Amino acid sequence: MTPNPLPTIGRVVHIVLATGAHRPATVIHASEDDQPNVMVNLDATNDLNDKTPVFDSHGLFPESSRPFLRTAYLAQLDSVPYDETGTLPGTWHWPERT
Known part of the structure; x- marks a missing residue:
């Protein structure tokens, strides 16, 4: 399903990590697909520790995730697929409303 509205540059979305945790992410390139x-934005206290390798197949992002670049506590993910349920690791969704 296509998200409504489509993400645009500067908008904040949520990314689902391999652990199931959600982290905020800023859209840096929007595509028509x-x-x-x-x-x-990673949580240095909970995401970056010796028990959780961050950037390999056993880390926070599933192997199916696109290439990314880590800088400090940021990670760039490219061509991230949408999941309206907000449960599939390596996908994005709009932030939950509370």
Whole structure:
């Protein structure tokens, strides 16, 4: 399903990590196919530790995730697919309303 509205540059979306945790991400490139490039904000206390390798097949992002670049506590993910349920690792969705 296509998200409504489509993501645009500067909007904040949520990314689902391999652990099931959600992290905010800023859209840095919007595409017509609803698979934006995003910069994910990681939680240094909970995401970056010796027990959770961050950037390999056993880390936070599933192997199916696109290539990314880590800078400090940010990670760039490219062509991230949309999941309206907000449960599939390596996907984005709009932030939950509370």
